[in-house]
Structure formats: structure tokens, C-alpha cells
Amino acid sequence: MVKPIFDEENPKENNWLFRLANRLHIPTSRKVIRDDLLFKVDESIDQNLLDSSERSLNTRRYLNQASVEHVQNPCTGQSEVNVEVRDVWTLKPKLSFSHSGGNSNSNYGFEDSNFLGTGKAVSIMQFSNEQRSGSIIDYHDPNTGAYNSQLRLRYSDNDDGIEKRITLNRPFLDLSTKWTGEVNHDDTTMSESSYVGGEKIANFGHRKIVNSANYGRRIDSFSVDGKYANRVILGVSKEEDLFTPSVDSLTSRVLPEGRSNKSLWFEYQNIHDGYIKTSNVRQINRAEYFNLGNQFRARFGFVTSNLNSNDDGYIIQAENNVGTILNENHMILHNIVFNGHYTDNGLVDSVLESDVSWYWKNISYGQFLTQLSASKGYSLYQDHNIVLDGDTGMRGYPSHYQTGDRKVLFTMEQHFFGEREWFSLFHAGTAVFFDAGRAWGDANGSALAETSGNTGWIKDIGIGLRLSPTRTGNKEEGAHGVLHMDIVKPLDRSDGISNYQWRLSTEKRF
Incomplete structure (x- = not known):
């Protein structure tokens, strides 16, 4: 019905x-x-x-x-x-402005996430942000009707290049799904910048081309419906990263080295079903689902480079997610991921990440969240670095405030969930939060990050309003969007940072 x-x-x-x-x-x-x-x-x-x-x-x-x-x-x-x-109302004119991390973003156009009741999403948009401006045409079909496959088409004409993307895939829908597959083509040209201490040190053009395909099967003899599934996936891909000097380059700094890699990989997955249904964790008064069962995947593959034999090597990836319910009021979620590339020179452009979150329902219609995350990079490419700023967890600081090859971030939040639906249109809540973190080490293949900007611990405190629309469609599949309106005070600000920052953004969590 x-x-x-x-x-x-x-x-x-x-x-x-x-x-x-x-x-x-x-x-x-x-x-x-x-x-x-x-x-x-x-x-x-x-x-x-x-x-x-x-x-x-x-x-x-x-x-x-x-x-x-x-x-x-x-x-x-x-x-x-x-x-x-x-149903929810899905045809929406788009006119928005947001300010986060010291940057302003705006866009206008229209989107319909249920075009003529078909479940297809269509959007036509003009946008402008710190890095670029342009127009986007986007089409997303979450279920084509053929084998539960998904189709995504995207074309973007920006002031710094063109983006063309097509993806057709059939995911593992649940533990009983027999097979998965995907083909993908992505060709994007854009202007990028390198930062140290929140300041631009270089501009360059970047064209990235990705072509990939994969196919996977559930191993029925080693799977039990409703309990766990073992799966294998075989994939091939070709990735090219081409760099050109920008006409407004800020420095004669050497461009990132171009890359053109082909890879063949094999992935193993072991997924256990530990789903629970709850509410008021990351959303407001909505049904939420968390898989507390152990979810493990490992990928190994071979990489050959058309440009530099030093890039020849092996793909090594691993990820594990698990959750624990201590009692009806306490839930802990843990995630650890390693994404690596091993060559004759050791690990190259590799990152180890881990985070743990503790959700404590300490009051009626409220919870206390504590979250700790850390990242460590190994010989990162010049155009890759680990960033800590207003868009990556330190809500009181501007874009690219700290960069390096390692990061630690600690967050505490007290959430208050409203019980009523306001005007039959949205749920509301409030949050009080504290962030502390640090990013340091080599950034963009240089030790400049050690000597430029604030590389010590930085902290902020803030308070915010949360609004969750109940009768309008969401922009993306998955968790419903939650509008954040925050006032944040940076506690370790340097020259050029205001005493208070205001943030307006849409997130997938409270």
C-alpha cells in the first residue's frame, strides 16, 4: 500500500x-x-x-x-x-546557500527524486563553491527492474573542466544474493590546489580517467542464509591521473607526477547478519538499521604502470566493521580500514584508518556520543594528503587548516531529540559538541607542513539546531538528510579566524 x-x-x-x-x-x-x-x-x-x-x-x-x-x-x-x-514530496526547486569551514557554497536548479512516480532521480543544477562553479545534469535509477541493477549517469560542465560518468551495477542486496557486478567509466577534468597551514601553495590541472569492471559470487557451500555469507569478487581497472600547470599557479612547485596504472584484483568478503532496528541514533525519530555482525573484506591484486615501473606492485586492502550492544542504552561501533599499494620501495600512497564510536542513551530522547578516529598515511602522492578542517570534523576552523600524513580527531556530543513533528513537516533537535584534533607530518610529499601554520592540537566548542524534513525527498540514497545550523567557537584560533564560526550544511547524521 x-x-x-x-x-x-x-x-x-x-x-x-x-x-x-x-x-x-x-x-x-x-x-x-x-x-x-x-x-x-x-x-x-x-x-x-x-x-x-x-x-x-x-x-x-x-x-x-x-x-x-x-x-x-x-x-x-x-x-x-x-x-x-x-510517499514524500520529491519535485523541488533548488535554491540554497551554505557556509562551512570558512567557505560559502550555493546552488540553484531543480531535482526530482521520484520522476513521474518511477523512482528515478533527475536533477539539473547550477553550483558555485570555493573550488569551482558550473552546471550538472544527473540521472540515478536505484532499480532498473533488471536484476535489481542500478544506473547512474552524470555530466558536469564546470569552469575548470568536464565530468562524465556512467555506472551500471548490481550490488549484493542481502546475504542470500547470489551475484554482483559493475561496469564504470569516469572522466573528470578539474583544477586543484595544494595547501599548507590553510594557505594555497600551488594550483594545477588534474584529469582523472577510470575504467573498471568486476563480477562476484556468493560461495553457497560456505554460506548460511540469514546468518553469514562468504563472497568472492574479481575485478579489473585502469586509472590515469594527468596533471598540467595552472595559468594562475602560485608557485613554481613541481607538479604531481602523472600516473597510469592497470590492475587485476581479487576480493574476499565474510559478512555476518547482526542487524538491529532502532531509532534516535544518527537520525531523528526514524527507523534506523545497524549491522553489529562482523563484516570483513580483503582485496589483493597486481598493478602495472605505463609511466613509471617504480609504481608496479601489489594492491593490499582490508576492512573490518563490527558493533557491540553493551545493554539497551549503550552501543559501540568500530571500523578499521587499510588501503595500500606495495612496491619495491615499500608502501606507496597507503592509508590506515580506524574509528570507534560509543552511543549512550543517557536521557529520555537524548544520547551522548563519544568518537575517536585516527589516520596514518605512508608515502602519499603529492596530490593526496590527510586534511583536518571544518569539513572533516573540526567545525570551528577553515578549509585545509591542517594537512599532513597523519591525523587524530576526538569528538563529544550531547544530542537532544525532539518528540513532536513540527507543522507536520519536520522533526527538530539540538546538539552541544566539543572537537579536538591534530593533523601533522609530511603533506604533499614535503615537510612544509611541519613548519607552516598551526600543527599542534586545536579545539572548538559549539551548539547547533538539527532539522529533519519528514515530507520531502532526500538528495541521496541511504540515510535521510539532516540540516545542521551551528555556532562554533574555535579555542585555538590564529590570525584570520573569527571568534565564532557559523555553519549551515546538510549531513547524513544528527
Whole structure:
């Protein structure tokens, strides 16, 4: 059953404006909903597939409050599946301005994340930010109807280059999914900059071309439906990074070295089902799903370079995610990732990252979040570095404030979730937070980061309002967007940084 945007049987939602919205809105096609279900009519009931289908529907940007339940028909006594979703308004003119990390961003245009009720997303946008401005045409089909595949097309004409992207993929939808596959082409030209201590030290043009394909299978003999799955994926790719001097280059600094690599890789995954359903963790009064089961993947491959034999070597990647419920009020999530490239010269352009988050529901409709993350780079390419700034966790500081090859960030937040839905349009909450961190070491292949700018610990405190729209579509698949409006005080500011920073941004978390 597809419910309208507003419930006209509810007196609070039965007014002329909401009724008009219901009449103008094109409901989501029932076929779109059926295509997202992982079970078929007349199949025996499998609770794992029902749960996975509900999780999938709740990620769709054009739906809200999706539920998939097994019920007993009182008349026939037969088992039935009841699927209910609520539509949201998806056709939106886009006119926005945001300020974060000392930078201003603006865009205008329109987007429809459920074009004519088909579940397809279309957007046409003009944008401007610190790095570039231009126009974007974007198309995203989260389910083409053929093997639950997804299609993404994107074209962007910017003042510093062109972006062309096409991706067709079929993901592993749940533990019972038999196979996955993807083909991808991405050709992007842009202007980039190197920073030290928040200051630009070099400009250069960068063209990146990626062509890749992969195919994977679940190993049925080593998998148990509803408990765990073992999978293997084989992939090939070619990546090119070409650099040119910028006409307004700030320095004669040497350009990043061009790269052209071909790779063949093999990946193994071991995924355990430990999903829980909860609310008021990263969203406001919405169903949320966390897989606390161990999720492990490892990738190994071979790389050959067309430009520099020193880049020949091996791909080494590994990732592990796991969660723990201490009791009904305490949840800990941990993630560790290594993404590396090993050559005759040792590790090159490799990064080890880890973070741990502790969520404590310390009050009714509130929680205390503590998060610690760290990163360490090894012989990073000149155009790659680890950044700590207003866009990467230090909310009181400008873009690229600290750069290096290692970083530590500690965050504490107290969340207050509002219980009511304001004007039948959005949920609201507030947050009080403290950030402390540091990025240091080699940046862009140079030790300049050690001698330029503030390389010590920096801290900030702030307070913010959180708004979560309940009747409009989300920009991206997955977690619903939450509008952040923050006032932040940097505690270790240097010259050129205001006493207070204000931030307006949309995030995927509270």
C-alpha cells in the first residue's frame, strides 16, 4: 500500500495546502515498490528476506516509514505479507546557500527524486563553491527492474573542466544474493590546489580517467542464509591521473607526477547478519538499521604502470566493521580500514584508518556520543594528503587548516531529540559538541607542513539546531538528510579566524 504524503484522516494534516500537495503529487508506482522486494508472490515466508526488503525500502529517497510485515489473514487463515510505504514530496526547486569551514557554497536548479512516480532521480543544477562553479545534469535509477541493477549517469560542465560518468551495477542486496557486478567509466577534468597551514601553495590541472569492471559470487557451500555469507569478487581497472600547470599557479612547485596504472584484483568478503532496528541514533525519530555482525573484506591484486615501473606492485586492502550492544542504552561501533599499494620501495600512497564510536542513551530522547578516529598515511602522492578542517570534523576552523600524513580527531556530543513533528513537516533537535584534533607530518610529499601554520592540537566548542524534513525527498540514497545550523567557537584560533564560526550544511547524521 502506497500512502499519500499527508494523512487527510488526521485533522492536523487535513488542510487545503496539504490536500493540494496530495493531489499534485504523482504516487510511486506499485511496480517500483514490488521491484525492491527480495521475495516473490507464492514463495514461502522468509523473515530474513522481509527484514532485508524493509531496510531496502527505507533507504529510498522518495519514501518514508516503510514497513514489511508478516500477517495472518483472519478470513482465510493464510499467511500474507503487508507492505506499506508513505510517499514524500520529491519535485523541488533548488535554491540554497551554505557556509562551512570558512567557505560559502550555493546552488540553484531543480531535482526530482521520484520522476513521474518511477523512482528515478533527475536533477539539473547550477553550483558555485570555493573550488569551482558550473552546471550538472544527473540521472540515478536505484532499480532498473533488471536484476535489481542500478544506473547512474552524470555530466558536469564546470569552469575548470568536464565530468562524465556512467555506472551500471548490481550490488549484493542481502546475504542470500547470489551475484554482483559493475561496469564504470569516469572522466573528470578539474583544477586543484595544494595547501599548507590553510594557505594555497600551488594550483594545477588534474584529469582523472577510470575504467573498471568486476563480477562476484556468493560461495553457497560456505554460506548460511540469514546468518553469514562468504563472497568472492574479481575485478579489473585502469586509472590515469594527468596533471598540467595552472595559468594562475602560485608557485613554481613541481607538479604531481602523472600516473597510469592497470590492475587485476581479487576480493574476499565474510559478512555476518547482526542487524538491529532502532531509532534516535544518527537520525531523528526514524527507523534506523545497524549491522553489529562482523563484516570483513580483503582485496589483493597486481598493478602495472605505463609511466613509471617504480609504481608496479601489489594492491593490499582490508576492512573490518563490527558493533557491540553493551545493554539497551549503550552501543559501540568500530571500523578499521587499510588501503595500500606495495612496491619495491615499500608502501606507496597507503592509508590506515580506524574509528570507534560509543552511543549512550543517557536521557529520555537524548544520547551522548563519544568518537575517536585516527589516520596514518605512508608515502602519499603529492596530490593526496590527510586534511583536518571544518569539513572533516573540526567545525570551528577553515578549509585545509591542517594537512599532513597523519591525523587524530576526538569528538563529544550531547544530542537532544525532539518528540513532536513540527507543522507536520519536520522533526527538530539540538546538539552541544566539543572537537579536538591534530593533523601533522609530511603533506604533499614535503615537510612544509611541519613548519607552516598551526600543527599542534586545536579545539572548538559549539551548539547547533538539527532539522529533519519528514515530507520531502532526500538528495541521496541511504540515510535521510539532516540540516545542521551551528555556532562554533574555535579555542585555538590564529590570525584570520573569527571568534565564532557559523555553519549551515546538510549531513547524513544528527
